[in-house]
Amino acid sequence: MDNKKLVETITARDVDFAQWYTDLCLKAELMDYSDAKGFIIYRPYGYAIWENIQKYLDNRFKETGHENVYMPMVITESLFQKEKDHVDGFAPETAFMTTSSGDEGERLIIRPTSEVLFCQHYAKIVSSYRDLPKKYNQWCSVVRWEKTTRPFLRGKEFLWQEGHTIHQTEAEARTETLDMLSVYNQLGKDLLAIPFVTGRKTEKEKFAGAVETYAIEALMHDGKALQSGTSHYFGSGFAEAFDIKYQDKDNLVKHVFQTSWGVSTRLIGAVIMVHGDDEGLVLPPYVAPTQIVIIPIQSQKPEVMAASNELYNSLKEAGYRVKLDDSNRTPGWKFAEYEMKGVPVRIEVGPRDLANGVVTITTRHNRAKSLVSKDDVIKTMPNILKTMHDDLYEKALKHVTANTFTALTYDAFKTQIEQGGYIKMSISGEEAELIIKADVQATARVILDEPLVTDICPVTGKKATQTILFARAY
Amino acid sequence: MDNKKLVETITARDVDFAQWYTDLCLKAELMDYSDAKGFIIYRPYGYAIWENIQKYLDNRFKETGHENVYMPMVITESLFQKEKDHVDGFAPETAFMTTSSGDEGERLIIRPTSEVLFCQHYAKIVSSYRDLPKKYNQWCSVVRWEKTTRPFLRGKEFLWQEGHTIHQTEAEARTETLDMLSVYNQLGKDLLAIPFVTGRKTEKEKFAGAVETYAIEALMHDGKALQSGTSHYFGSGFAEAFDIKYQDKDNLVKHVFQTSWGVSTRLIGAVIMVHGDDEGLVLPPYVAPTQIVIIPIQSQKPEVMAASNELYNSLKEAGYRVKLDDSNRTPGWKFAEYEMKGVPVRIEVGPRDLANGVVTITTRHNRAKSLVSKDDVIKTMPNILKTMHDDLYEKALKHVTANTFTALTYDAFKTQIEQGGYIKMSISGEEAELIIKADVQATARVILDEPLVTDICPVTGKKATQTILFARAY
Known part of the structure; x- marks a missing residue:
């Protein structure tokens, strides 16, 4: 398959953006459909984007005093129904777990979100002001019985993190709500090269059971918005429904103040739709599963392979996510393939360049080529990635401003x-x-x-x- | 609560080992029961053990060329039934996902394991020898409708990783099966301080659908064995049932050879039951969520808190998982608490010791106390942890030999x-x-x-x- 043919299989964005998106998700091997309708398979290249997001956020969560836990994937129906607004918000979308023998007792709801599980647990383990705050997070998948499927954006199961915290005071809980919104906003700046708009949701759009919901919103290339994460302040509503109380320093028994916040694999969709172009994905360098691909030209020549391997090893050593493609495909095929997959940096190692002691570096987002001395590759790489990240962020910001x-x-x-x-x-x-x-x-x-x-x-x-x-x- | 009272709440091992185990899981705050029968909550201290296991294994998997993916949590019934032995092995334990509207179409089985999902996906994406091997892994939870619940050992949902690989040749697949068994065995040596016995399972005990099953087995303190992980060689049985074929270099179309392997949160149970004693948990230092706890004695004295903070910062800086407990509990309460929680190293910072420029270091497993110059703590810590790890491994090995x-x-x-x-x-x-x-x-x-x-x-x-x-x- 030559370069042209490969690219032609992706619909152009301006022709049909939705089709471009779906084509790309499949062709770039980010995901595949499962035979259970509405459920998708996260393939290695897509899942690795999520892993990079996880790593960034998990570090930030832990640095800010949060601990990970894992709650069961099911909620008994009576527990789920304790907070009325919450039930009303989720009831139409719930799925149940059953068995052939029917011995599961009370109906078990498969978690669409885990507020009530955290509430019940907190009620059990908290009794004194000394036990507060509790700042827990969990990485898991949740199930919501959505009618439509769009890879990463909407479906019956998605991966996410959900933070749930309880605090002594309203002020502390409100601060937590905004702090976590700020962590999400920073994720856009540091990793995804996406300028989020942050703010409070209207009463109509807020989360079922929340006093206030804040969101990060991103503007896609087609001019539609994508809610990319939310952070909720619950006040004491859930605490009252679930009886989460503690004895304060003044000996009075009080209800806690609560938050929850989450981002999901929707963020993968945001990255695709903010940065991608008609040739395929454009992945920001810090979130890209493969940051650099080395392509040997005339790989049968020993000096080409030797230089390629040397470069590979030194880049790997330096901590980059690097791939050397020495397969027997043509260079043209490889160029198109890694363009389509949005690999940020391509290094061509060819005999002619090598004779001059240089290699050719091409950055995916602007297709700019430059000759770099073989010995300077490691030295220049941080700047190449940083410039690329900044370019992408600026471009996305301009798109927001212009629209x-x-x-x-x-x-x-x-x-x-x-x-x-x-x-x-x-x-x-x-x-x-x-x-x-x-x-x-x-x-x-x-x-x-x-x-x-x-x-x-x-x-x-x-x-x-x-x-x-x-x-x-x- | 004084030292004695706290410890008395845990049943002695020789009185009732099963009760000792359950007491400890709850009192050490590793887990809690959920109101959905058979489902447990992994609390921060228990989940952190799992995270350390995950980190070790995930690195090993990636170093050996494996990639992570995420498959849906449901399997259509028709897909599940494609491999007969497999169905027979799992059918009695399966749970289903349903909705109120009943619009889920075909019955959806909640994954008890994901062989068939990987098979179907591999059949779709593999066509040439160039596509092989595929070495995928996933971290997820699975559901098996067990009748009994024992924290971490048996229940209706557990966390695990499942690796699924396909290969061109039988030899390569067999090597993979044994390589991954060896990774698990090494996990015991490097992280858990558990000497596993490894070997092949009998026909009767092998996994549903496998040609050969290998296992790592550990001997608990009470003389019972715990199967702690398995690695399966499948031959081409699943490949034939699911039609996973590729065109080889010789142009012939052939079936692949397959493996799968997994370990679960059972390993947490193994750590507890191999190393724990009547005072509580004894956590091997490299897997312990908190490796070192610093306890200031007479914390109202400024020089005590200054030295404690300094030590905390330098240990944290050096990469240790360290905690400074400056709460207003008594030192005696804290000693008992962290003994019960199995924190490997305790550092007491007291005014009298400080006057001599030393602190008191106690290792949990043997309760050995030593005075260490305040300035030598960082320098001696690697050796303290290493010795402790080796001691625990040796002790466990002696237990195996003697039994x-x-x-x-x-x-x-x-x-x-x-x-x-x-x-x-x-x-x-x-x-x-x-x-x-x-x-x-x-x-x-x-x-x-x-x-x-x-x-x-x-x-x-x-x-x-x-x-x-x-x-x-x-």
Whole structure:
């Protein structure tokens, strides 16, 4: 298969973005469909992106005093029903675990999220202020009976982490909620090269049972938004329903204040849709499973293989995720393959370059080629990756800036929403959100901490109360 | 609570080993029961042991060319039934996923193990010898509808890793099977301080669908064995059932040869039951979540807290998992607490010692105390941990040696089995295994690569064919 043919199998983004996305997920071997409808297989190349995200976050969680646990994958129905808003939010999506013998007793719900399991456990193990705070996290998969499947974005099972913490004071819990939002935001800056917009969700969009929900939102290439993570402040609602109490220093018995926060394999989808191009994936260097691929040109020549191996070993030694492809495919095939897979850096090791003591380095995101002295590769690599990461972040940020609009009238809003992007508008409240959703399927992404752009809500004609960032979303 | 009271809450091992074990799992806060019967909560201290095991193994797997993936937690019933032996082995234990709406279509089995998912995926993605080998692993939880629950040892859901590989040749697959067995054995030597016995399982005891099953077996303090991990060679049985074929270099289409291997959170149980004593857990230093605890004596004195903090920072800096307990509990309470939790090294920082420039270091496994110059703590720590690890390994090995017997007659076998331990006996085959199991509930742990100890099987009176290591097992 030659270069051209390989690339042609991926639909162009502007022709059909959804098809481009699905093509890429499959062709780049990130995932595959399972024969159980709505369940996907995370293939090595896709799973490795998740592992890099896990490693980053797990370190940050532990540095900030969190501990990992593992709760069962099932919840008894009576436990699940203890917090009413929560049940209402999740009931339509729940799946159950049963056996042929029917000896499972009470109906067992397969976790769609684990708030109630953590609540019950906390109620049991906490009795004194000395036991607080408890800051737990778990890495697991959850099941929600979604009707549609879109790789990494929506399906019946997904991988995620869910943090659940309890605190003595409201202030401490609120700080935790925002601290973890900030960790997620930093993940975008440090690893994913994605400029998230962060903010509080409207009452309508907040999590079932939360007092406040904050989110990180990302803008995809097609102008649609993707909610990429959430952090919730629960107040004492769950604590009261589940009786999580402690004796304080003043000897009074009080309820705890609670948070939860999570990100999922949706983030893989965000990386694909923010950075990818018509040739395939473009993976930011710090999250890429393979950061550098070495391709020997005329690999039958001993000096080419010797130099390739030497380079491979020294890059590996230096801690890079590097691959040497010495298979018997043509260089052209390999170029197209690793472009499609979005490997950040390609190093060609050819006899002509070698004669001059150099190799050719190509960066995936801008296809810039440069000749680098063979002995300088290690020295220049940190800068190559850093520049690439910064370029990608800047490009994504420009995309956000260029596609963020302000609507002073509802007509302008409706016209603009068809073009995609974020639209700021000041609205009266939930009534306006419902009208907008019904009219043009756009939703409030976050409440902006910005002054009103109009005093009157263009949708309802009532007094505007808050400025909202709207978008159509995945 | 004083020292004595705390320890008294744990049943002594010789009084009731099973109760000692359960007491310890709960009191050391390794786990808790969930309200869904048969499902447990892995608490931070227990889960951290698993994380250390995961880290060790994941590195070894990746170094040896394996890649992680994630398969769905469900298997369609038709897929599950493709390999007959496998179905027969697992059918009684399967659980299903259902929904209220019943729109899940075909019955979905919640994975008890994922062979068939890997097989189906491999059949889809492999077509040429160039695609081989595929060496995948996954970390996940599986569900088996066990009737009894014993923390970490038996329950309805457990955490594990399952490796699944396919190869061009039988020789390569057989090598993989033994290589991974060897990785598990090395885990015992390097991390868990457990001397495993490794070997092949008898036909009766092998895994459903395997040609050969190898296991690592450990001997618990009470003389019962614990199967702690398995590695299977499948031949081409699954490959034929699932049509995993490739075109070889010679253009012929052939079936692959396959392996699978796994260890689970059972290993936590092994660590507890091999090393623990009547005061509580004894955790080998390289797997312990907290390796060193620093306890300030008279913490109100500024020089004590200053020295404690300094020590904490330098140990943390040096890469140790260290905890400084400056809570307002008494030193006596803390001593008992961390003894019970099996923290390998305790450092007491007291004003009198400090005046002499020293601190008191106590190692958990032998309660040996030594005065170490404050400035030498970092320098001596590697040796303290190494010695402790080696001591624990040696002690466990001595226990195995002292409790391994050879039976020349079935009467001797039956008498000895009541005392526990491993018993070697040469038997005629499965007929003898069935009799032994019915008579004294002992099972063949592994086939020993040793000469026959008797020519005639003491159980059946027939010609002996192999020497087996028997034990009662968890």
